[in-house]
Amino acid sequence: MTLEAPKLLTMLRDMIMIREFEELAMKLRAAGKIYGVVHPCSGQEAVAVGVCACLTNSDRITSTHRGHGHCIAKGADIRRMMAELFGRVDGYCKGKGGSMHIADFAIGMLGANGVVGAGLPMAAGAALAAQLDGKGDVAVCFFGDGAVTEGEFHEALNISAVWKLPIVFVCENNLYASNNAIAVQHHITAVAPHAAGYGMPGVAVDGNDVLAVHQAASTAVARARAGQGPSLIECNTYRWYFHSMHDKPPPETRPADEVALWKSRDPIPRLSNDLMARGLLSPAALQQMRAQVERELQAAVTFADNSPFPGVADLLTDMYAPDAART
Ligand SMILES: Cc1ncc(C[n+]2csc(CCOP(=O)(O)OP(=O)(O)O)c2C)c(N)n1
């Protein structure tokens, strides 16, 4: 699928926004402005952006504990995201969910999720709803290599294949689940071959090449929209930083040369250099794009800072079972 220049520039802008959002979130967490845990996805931006560039607002995605990139790529409002991280009433969950629970049904973002693997059956449910609606919408499930060891992975793939659901399973294989290297947890470390056991296409792509991700996702989404059933895409990538942070970044436990190698495969200059080589982007235009992202992020911080904290009276509202909780 040939991508037009405006679409390519939007994809570049979205990757830059995700990277800068994460860099800022880490600083604001260390400064005590953000509450809870932050799991940065820096380095993995090409997966969220390459996949979501194939989707519409009525297509639905499920995310993970590392969900900021998925939110931004699906079109979430960064002001409401920032307000949520700040624990304020104008946040997506009125300040009571934090980083790992951001959802926006209006754009088909069914939610980040702190439970590893939990998005898999939810996405299968969303795909069943899309199939019953019959409008050609699809569901996409983002999950990590760690989730592949969970029963839900196999259950979701199986039922999706049996019912030919319009779903794309997108594994972000970043070689680690928390601090555990992939070979510690998987007998076979490649994820794509699991697709064969469920009779669906399974491909592995360079997850730091947004165009390769987009190409694979386009094929899988088209297949799902055409009623031909599910696919699995393994995106090989790497997170630049620690698994998660509270008030300060934890020490790095991965080999320094491995981290350096993956940083040299940064997906953002890979796309911007490509666009410059094709004459679609100038250094000045890139600078302007970065400045605009910076302005939007500053506006998001101001928005979050000006929003009040929820009151005590709000403690039990919007809970799953408010009546039961009150008794
Ligand atoms: C069901 C469940 N088991 C364990 C955990 C603790 N936990 C949180 S993140 C994580 C690692 C997940 O690794 P992966 O799926 O590869 O995602 P990544 O962090 O690499 O993006 C674990 C074990 C959890 N949140 N939920």
Ligand SMILES: [Mg+2]
């Ligand atoms: Mg992982």
